[in-house]
Amino acid sequence: MKTIASCVEDILIKQPFLEEALFRQIINFSALSEELQAPVSKMLGKPVKTGAIMMALRRYAPPVHLRQSHQLKAVLKQLGDxxxxxxxxxxxxxxxxxxxxxxxxxxxxxxxxxxxxxxxxxxxxxxxxxxxxxxxxxxxxxxxxxxxxxxxxxxxxxxxxxxxxxxxxxxxxxxxxxxxxxxxxxxxxxxxxxxxxxxxxxxxxxxxxxxxxxxxx
CATH class of the missing domain: 3.30.2130.10 (VC0802-like)
Incomplete structure (x- = not known):
């Protein structure tokens, strides 16, 4: 059964740049919620309030490679010739x-x-x-x-x-x-x-x- 949270996750997974920007907190949650209102409502087949989408965004758990970004940065600094x-x-x-x-x-x-x-x-x-x-x-x-x-x-x-x-x-x-x-x-x-x-x-x-x-x- 689809939920607002699962719909938001599906959208973010398909747009990795957006997902990373969200994790780095360089996106306005309110503005993004309004942007996602139409596609999420379409996926659920019913109107969805932006407040519910914003809550799903705040609770979204980023993938491991984003949570471990400090490890990635360390590896990238060790790139060789x-x-x-x-x-x-x-x-x-x-x-x-x-x-x-x-x-x-x-x-x-x-x-x-x-x-x-x-x-x-x-x-x-x-x-x-x-x-x-x-x-x-x-x-x-x-x-x-x-x-x-x-x-x-x-x-x-x-x-x-x-x-x-x-x-x-x-x-x-x-x-x-x-x-x-x-x-x-x-x-x-x-x-x-x-x-x-x-x-x-x-x-x-x-x-x-x-x-x-x-x-x-």
Missing amino acids: ITVRSHLIDYTFQNSDTLIKSHSNVMETLDTKSFYGFSRGVYESNIVVSESEKRIVLEGFKNEKMIDSQDDLSAISIRLPKNNQRISGLYYQIFKRFAWEGISLHEVISTTNEFTVLVESHLVDQAFSAIKNLNAQ
Whole structure:
């Protein structure tokens, strides 16, 4: 059975920026209650008073990653080196019985100093390489079905502190920063202690600044 509190929670979960602003107490509860009156009333199928919505907002329990923001801030201040690599191409191939063999052949001939990243999904796989390796990749995967390719990309890699995987909300903070800056991510590559994003090259300076500002929050 839906209640005013559950309706308010549903709305806040779907709008994480609003949820965080509420937790940081930088939103006027009265004004937000008036803003939510129409959608909450629609969800319940009956008129709802703003006073009841305001009460639900004040009683709302924020998610763990917001309640533990001090831990997040400590981790963000420990972010390691940031490395930028440019002139990259991202290829997407349809998975097949021969894809791993094709990938193995490419790996044997790639320049060890070039940028390289590979990820395999259920239906397709991605390989990100330096533009200088374009010929090798196209030759190695010539018998595979290419779904998409994108050139003129840049990668920004961040060294993460140890035990970062135990801090909930870390990736949320990173993605939130990009969203605030209006930066769209072409690809994300992650290992245990390293996080890499691919962006179009004309956005690399803006993306680099966004990451640098993470430990200034």
